[in-house]
Amino acid sequence: MTLSTKDKAIRASFSGRIGDFTLDIDFQMPLTGITALFGPSGCGKTTILRCLAGLHKMPGHVTIQDEIWQNETIFLKPHKRSVGYIFQEANLFPHLTVHENLLYGARRAERHNLKETFHFNDVVELLAIKHLLKRTTTSLSGGERQRIAIGRAILAQPRLLLMDEPLSALDQATKKGIFSCFQRLHEEFHLPILYVSHDINEIAQLADRIVVISNGRKVEEGFTSDIINKLGLHPPPNTSYQAPTITAIVTNHDKEEQITWLDYNGKKICIPIQNSEIGAQITLSIQTNI
Amino acid sequence: MLEFIEIWPTIALTLYLAGITTIVLLIIGTPIAWWLCYTKSKWKDIIAAIVTLPLVLPPTVIGFYLLIALGPQGPGGWIANLFGGRSLAFTFEGLVIGSVIYSLPFVVQPVRNSFDAMGKRPLEVAATLGASPWNAFWTVAFPLARPGFMTGAILGFTHTIGEFGVVLMIGGNITGETRVISIAIYDYVETLQWGPAHMLAGGMLIFSFIIILLMMKIEKYFGKSRS
Structure with missing residues (x-):
């Protein structure tokens, strides 16, 4: 392809x-x-x-x-x-707090005049790490540490x-x-x-x-x-991630009904409204709830 | 009190020498430790062995070669000529050069160990976050290797204060210029002046004890903050 x-x-x-x-x-x-x-x-x-x-x-x-x-x-x-x-x-x-870790790349991006596409508050909210900002890195769990690392990388723009x-x-x-x-x-x-x-x-x-x-x-x-x-x-x-997937294309958004229409090999599928652009590809995982 | 006034120039000179030597050692030793830690050069082992040599060589052997190197016929004489002198042997500057060479492994080794323990990864992370190598050194490597720098500085300082053989060979016993504590103690004992010899030796004993205690505390503190 x-x-x-x-x-x-x-x-x-x-x-x-x-x-x-x-x-x-x-x-x-x-x-x-x-x-x-x-x-x-x-x-x-x-x-x-x-x-x-x-x-x-x-x-x-x-x-x-x-x-x-x-x-x-x-x-x-x-x-x-x-x-x-x-x-x-x-x-x-380890010598920096969580907040300082997050700002490490952000400060350098600012110094190099990189456009601020990803804002601090948005990233902190998305990763749900606001309550960790004042903590030291040694007091975090493995998952929390990885979330901070992701935030730190994104904030470097x-x-x-x-x-x-x-x-x-x-x-x-x-x-x-x-x-x-x-x-x-x-x-x-x-x-x-x-x-x-x-x-x-x-x-x-x-x-x-x-x-x-x-x-x-x-x-x-x-x-x-x-x-x-x-x-x-x-x-x-029998694995926790077991789910067949299909890739469909976004055709339009219906804001009134709060749904997004997708096209999958000529068939129409509607899902809860997404933030994707028209024409973008979306991977759907199909799960059954019995 | 009279005795203290007599020995004070010796103590001051020794502390001054150790201070200058430690600063020079950190400036020279850090890039050497960095290079030894990260280089893939085939010369790595040879350079590491040369840096470690003063650890095993008798001080008189180092002193002998330094005396030749610093003397009028050696590079030291050539440098001294530039400043209107004849030789760097039996001068304070010569003593600094000798002390730096003699104490080099005591600074390079702990700093190198700290860089080794840190590994390359924190520097790679800093680089992907936009930090230049120089910036990453000061904002990541230096703070993470701080225990190594502190140990190196303390060892370099105390080792310089305690040196005897090298100073005797290249420095002699000139008050205010090359007469350091260890030489003074030897001189006092030779001339049966037990009072000042006791003061200096006792002072060194207490000083060394405090330094060892301090190092243990530093190791404990950084050990705790790391875990």
Whole structure:
């Protein structure tokens, strides 16, 4: 699958070696929504994220819309790229309070005259972390720490948010809480997210698009539901995230009735009103309540 | 009281020397510790071994080579010529150079250990949040490695105060210039002046005890705040 010219917002390609491992990949993602990098452990997902952030230097190209981050002659250092990076561990700065952690990137974004797209109060409200602001980082639970890390990254006003298995270090109950944060983030903030996971359940629920990787190479790329069906990657039954998904296109919003109309292969579907633009793709997960 | 007035210049000179040496050690030792922690150079082990050498070498051996290096025929003599002197040996400046070399591993090692314990990740996080390497050092690495800096500074300071062999070789016993506490104690004992020798030795004993206690407290405090 290829994106239309208008949607070819973010393009990345890398080709190189790290020890015995060879990475040779070229992929693209739109300027909105969540794109997942999916593959088994050790297939190069984290390396791709590190290369995108400039934390690892490998020959390749990275362009974000009209902005070149890397090509044959240019290599922007990590602090010059407007990128947010959520690691597996929250990595909060222990010598700073929660509030100071949140402002770390925000202050630097202000200094570099970056447009304030994501406001402090909105981010704090979305992540439900207002009551934690005065706390020290050592007094937080794993889920709280990860929420602060997400807030800190967003407040640095990134143009692209990278998430490297952000739920992997959390227990099942905490995962659910953060998961709903991701979904709200997806709905309310128009920020492209590249989400790395080896858990197809997470991806099926969260991602609009998916890039499947194996041994440092791209295997497939496309809408999540299409690829899941094509490769037979259906989530195993009896898991907490079990849910089939479909991708539909927003056709119009009915504000009176508070519903959004979607088109799925010519069939009309209505769902509670969404904040998405007309023409945007939405991934629906279908669940049964008996 | 008379005895104290007599020994005060020695104490003041020793504290002054240790203070200057500690500042120079932190300025020189920090980039060395940083480089040793993060470099992938093949020279890493060789440089680390050279920095650690003063830890195992007899002070007289260091003193001997320093005497040659600081003397009129060595680079020290050449530098002294620029300022109208003949040699850096038996001068306060020469003593600072000798003390810096002698105490270098006592500062580099704890600072390097702190950088090692911190790892690269906090710096990577800071970089993705828009902090330049210089900015990330001061806002993240330095505060996180503070216990290492404090330990290094205390060890460098006390080690300089306690040095004897190197000072004897390159500094001699010039009041107000190179006569430090350890030399003075030796000199007083040689000339059977037990009073001032007792005062200085007793003072050093109490000082060393306080320093060890202080270091234990620092370790405990940072250990607690980290957990």
